[in-house]
Amino acid sequence: MAIWVTTARKSGATMAARCLTRRNMVNGGGSCSAFPKSHHSLNALAGKKEKENSSSLLGFWRFKSTKASAAAAVDQLYSSDEDVTNNHQGLDFPGGHVSYTRSLNFISNSSTQNRVPCYRVLDDNGVLIPAAGGGSNSGDFQFHHHQQPLISQQTALKMYREMVRLQVMDTIFYEAQRQGRLSFYLTSTGEEAISVAAAAALTPDDVVMPQYREPGVLLWRGFTLREFADQCFGNKDDYGKGRQMPIHYGSNKLNYFTVSSPLATQIPQAAGVAYALKMEKKDACVVTFFGDGSSSEGDFHAGLNFAAVTESPVVFVCRNNGWAISTNVSEQFRSDGIVVKGQAYGIDSIRVDGNDALAVYNSIRAAREIAVKQGKPVLVEFLTYRVGHHSTSDDSTKYRPVDEIEYWKVTRNPVNRFRKWVEGNGWWNEGEESELRSATRKQLLQAIQAAERTEKPVLEEMFNDVYDETPSNLREQHVQLRETIKRHPGDYPSDVPV
């Protein structure tokens, strides 16, 4: 596992930033490689594969020896190029052709060494990092040969504005919960770049299947502050009809599947949705989000495997924010994060700085292109940090140091970083900033007031939509309930019309 990364480093960070993949080494296909030819020698043993397939089968199996004496043993893993021409050095099994080795060596895995590098575009001060080697070999969409971003001012500003609005929305709703006006809320603090910039890189036809920390997608697509508030208050204007807890948004018209609390369940569903899009020959993909914790669920494994086997256009996006409530990633897995897991399923994968809005934008643009044009899944791991508590039911200072939170909040803030870049381009200023924030705050307070005053859905809505039509047992229960309410009205909230 280690050496291909080392190799990648030698060839420059940009090489590694390309989609890392286990390029169908067994089943054929795929001719792109992240490795220069000199670092592998066994690819030709792949038999029927083209000799150009430069991802070495055994390259995948390299381990890094820390002992000089073992260096010779390492070389034994690889037959020389002469051996390569003798096909009988390989074996055929179901699944394809493999080379064999006389050496008993385990692939060594160390999550702390030789980690997959992380793609980023802006440094921590919001300044463009020049691509290594100059020119356009960074693979970024936004850079043409002058290395100026192609992302338009309009798109960048919209992205920035929505990130700010998300920040303000989170602050106000969080406060409202603290005041007892909302029963529950959870913020995206620290992860604003991910949901907004990813949404910016998609088309409206791309189907989004969220976990729950991605309302930035809805904001980008036009969900209003009032619509957010209606769902949080569960009033009659809530599209969800008051049936779920706050933040369980959903919008059919914005192609945003309704949030459900169980983690990772959307992942295999995303494969099915993507398969449907492929069958309909739509120019669209599915983008599904989940956190580091969710990657431990069985549904993660199921979903990636199904998407790979059915060759469905889904972009799996993992927000690796370091924490699953109080469980740090060191207690979540022993792998090098989530990016390396894609390889296990034969899925192109990339690791990206999730606090860099431009990197998020570029990587999702690129991932989408792969998914749609090549009809296959892609995995994107965004490294980030959950600045807020898990939810209003959590106090994260109980399990992590306050200064760690402060550091990320102040120094590694994705909104500030992007702000520096847009301001550096002359596209934004302090005046517009304070105007946006105060206007958004005002709109939010108005939305909350209005949503709070709006009455709840009628009682009948409790019985609708269990099935497409209400069956007799539910009609009966509704009738009985009404009788009970008449007898004991004091037992029931008065803001739900009967």
Add this chain to the structure above:
Amino acid sequence: MASVLGRYGRKWSLGCVSYHKNYLPRFSTVAHSAVPSEPIQQQQAGRSMNLYSAINQALHIALESDSRSYVFGEDVGFGGVFRCTTGLAERFGKHRVFNTPLCEQGIVGFAIGLAAMDNRAVAEIQFADYIFPAFDQIVNEAAKFRYRSGGQFNCGGLTIRAPYGAVGHGGHYHSQSPEAFFCHVPGIKVVIPRSPSQAKGLLLSSIRDQNPVVFFEPKWLYRLSVEEVPEHDYMLPLSEAEVIREGSDITLVGWGAQLSIMEQACIEAEKEGISCELIDLKTLIPWDKETVEASVSKTGRLLVSHEAPITGGFGAEISASIVERCFLRLEAPVSRVCGLDTPFPLVFEPFYMPNKNKILDAIRSTVNY
């Protein structure tokens, strides 16, 4: 995107309707009356076939009549371990009929996604015993998909098929009847056919129903049950129980393979002068209380029988509901003749099963209470 394709009316009157090729019927099949449905009318000639052939025929028709339908699961491509999917992949292509990886939560999750995009997703679970990894997807996702979204989204096109029940030598993991777990979940339907002709019509209804359906097929009957099955496209209503044998002394309620055992008991009881009314529930949720209530109002006695273990089995729900509705009419306690409260045993299967004589003894003691 999640819009439902043309609804061609809600009325469901007869057992047989013909369908043309591009017709996309979306019938709701909720029972509105206690009138038993008419027997299947043979608009076209029938052919003698067994259960798996009838299921196979239903799947052929489903795929042919609706280009947005898919059949998938483990080993489905070559015809399936019970031959239910024979010929489908060859006829409709590998993009519509395909094998999946060995992962039930993946099969159902994937199916939910497909269905949510307004397709008919017919997912096969190889044995009902293996449905449990998919339980979260079924209970927390499929069953609540429409409700939690306020009706914006739904996975009504989802049908999950699984062989269930005793097979004579299946032991713990090839014999289970897990229907009770699913009957406790608002938002899904549970359907169990008793015979080939029933299976075909009920499966087509389940596939076309606008709600997620779990369809349990009695594996015991795959080869053993043979009858004339009409060859055309027909549907049988969901949530409508059927009185398959009329009687006046006691009502028996069951489903699936158990009905044939119960029927034998009824025939023998008849010789002793006990007139038994036998009801096939067909849909376990939402279930047709009205038909059972009407019958017990007539007979004054109820016996429920199922292979699944007695404690917490679906017989308990039927018993409690009927006692609530017919208490003063009942001449005897409701009797339940069911599997024992053990894991399904191998060597001890004959002792475990609710067989004909156990049922007969219970009929007698109920009638003589």
